[in-house]
Structures are given as structure tokens and as C-alpha cells.
Amino acid sequence: MKPLVFDLSRYDAAIIDLDGTMVDTLGDFVAALGLMLNELGLPGITAETVEPMVGKGSEHLISSVLDHVLAPTVAVRTASLFDRAWTSYQYHYRLVNGRQSAVFPGVREGLELFRSRGLRLACITNKPTDFARPLLAAKGLDGFFEVVFGGDAFERKKPDPMPLVKTCEYLGTSPARTLMLGDSSNDARAARAAGCPVVLVTYGYNHGEPVRDVDADGVIDAFTDFGSVRAGA
Incomplete structure (x- = not known):
């Protein structure tokens, strides 16, 4: 039997991460x-190098990439x-x-399953809002x-609990009955601090670390894993 955390009848809402989760x-x-680095006259970067840098916001991503490509030249990343x-x-x-x-x-x-069970859904991401909304629209989500x-959207990003706390306030749901579904320690740490149960997907980014080592209430291979547990089972 799956853990009770997979039983959707335990929740009124779900907060879902975007990159690496959906x-x-x-x-x-x-x-x-790649286009940015080319414009700056800097060396390119591989997907394998970028992947563990994803998930902490654009500022962190750009800083990490610049530090990586400048390291062999011993150049210092300047504010300019x-x-x-x-x-x-x-x-x-x-x-x-x-694209x-x-x-x-x-x-x-x-997502269809969550909606059929009456869960209110919110997407919370460290990606800028002006990028997140068009992406969701382009993918029909x-x-x-x-x-x-x-x-x-808020003064602080995940792993700070503020985005989750504010979202629960917006939805009018208690954190204890609002599931956080993500792919990384950022999501898990934010959920723990906010008082939300948290489930992580196995296929996300998680900064290059094994997701099963993260303190979470459950781990799934696909969103449809929730469908294997009936209410009250």
C-alpha cells in the first residue's frame, strides 16, 4: 500500500513547482x-554543467554560469x-x-486527476513570473x-517558506492540508518551514543531488502515482 501522503483526500489544495517538476x-x-555567452564573447556551456545550477532563480543561474566559464581564465565576475x-x-x-x-x-x-478530486491548484516557481506564465500557456497547462x-512575486524565493505561506493565505487553505509537489530540496525545505506536506518527483533537477536523500514525505516517478490510491485507502 502507498503511504497516506499519496491519498488526495487528505488535501484541499496543491502547490506545484514548474521547472523539473511539470x-x-x-x-x-x-x-x-548559450546565446548570452556568445553575445558576451565568453565560452559556451553544456547541458550537463547547467543542470545542477537550475532551480534557485535567474540570478543564481547567471552568477553560477559566469563563475564557471570565467574560472579557467582566473577572471573575476564583476557587477558590470x-x-x-x-x-x-x-x-x-x-x-x-x-521552444x-x-x-x-x-x-x-x-493535473486532471487533482482537479477531478476538487483540489485548488497553484504554481509556485523561482522562475520570473513573466517567463512562467507564457511557458504554462505554451504547454497548455x-x-x-x-x-x-x-x-x-515575493520578497524571498524558495527555499524560504514565504511563497508557500503567502499562497496558502491567497487560497484560504491551511498549510497542513496544502500539498507541495516539487523536484528539489528547495521545494522540500520551503514546505517543511511552511508546514506543508511535500512530495518530490524522481526525474527533476535537485541541484545534482539524489532526490531520495531529501527530507520529504514521499517520492513519485510520475504525477499519476497519486491515482493508485483511493480516498480513504
Whole structure:
């Protein structure tokens, strides 16, 4: 029998992460970063290098990439270089957003399941809101969510609990009955601090670390794993 955390009758709402949880956006990141680095006259970067940098917001991603490509030259990342990189990245990501990405298997069916069980759904991501909403729309997922909050929606991002606490307030649900569904320690730490139960997917990014080592209430291979448990089972 699956753990009780998989029983959707225990929840009134679900807060769901975006990158690495619903959509595989690594290709978008690599494409936008490649264009940014080329514009700055810097070496390119591989998907394998980018993957563990994803999930902590655009500022962290750009800083990490610049540090990586500058390391062999012993050059120091300056504020001026970061500002140029930031402007370039924002421009290029807006153009490639959704073009090199794909919805993970089972996500759409899982969202349909959540909706059929009466759960209110919110998407909380560290991706900027202006990138998150068009991506969800491009992938046909926007209609599932009552609200979408990006990394710029609040003063602090995940793993701080603020985005989850504020979302529960918006939905009018108690954290104890609001499931956090994500792919990384960022999601788990935010959920623990907010008082939300948390389940992680096995196929996400998680900063290059094994997701099963993260303190969470459960781990799933697909959103549809929730469908294997009947209410009250």
C-alpha cells in the first residue's frame, strides 16, 4: 500500500513547482545561456554543467554560469559583467521560452486527476513570473492553475517558506492540508518551514543531488502515482 501522503483526500489544495517538476526546461536554459555567452564573447556551456545550477532563480543561474566559464581564465565576475549578462539573458530567454522544453510524462493526467478530486491548484516557481506564465500557456497547462507566482512575486524565493505561506493565505487553505509537489530540496525545505506536506518527483533537477536523500514525505516517478490510491485507502 502507498503511504497516506499519496491519498488526495487528505488535501484541499496543491502547490506545484514548474521547472523539473511539470516541464523539462533544461533545453531552454541551455539555449538562452548559450546565446548570452556568445553575445558576451565568453565560452559556451553544456547541458550537463547547467543542470545542477537550475532551480534557485535567474540570478543564481547567471552568477553560477559566469563563475564557471570565467574560472579557467582566473577572471573575476564583476557587477558590470553580471548586469550585461542579466540583460542579455532576459532578452534571449524570452525568445526561446518553451521552444526547447517539454511537459514530463504523466503531468497533464495528474493535473486532471487533482482537479477531478476538487483540489485548488497553484504554481509556485523561482522562475520570473513573466517567463512562467507564457511557458504554462505554451504547454497548455495554464488553465489548471488558480494562480501562478514566480520568483519575483515575493520578497524571498524558495527555499524560504514565504511563497508557500503567502499562497496558502491567497487560497484560504491551511498549510497542513496544502500539498507541495516539487523536484528539489528547495521545494522540500520551503514546505517543511511552511508546514506543508511535500512530495518530490524522481526525474527533476535537485541541484545534482539524489532526490531520495531529501527530507520529504514521499517520492513519485510520475504525477499519476497519486491515482493508485483511493480516498480513504
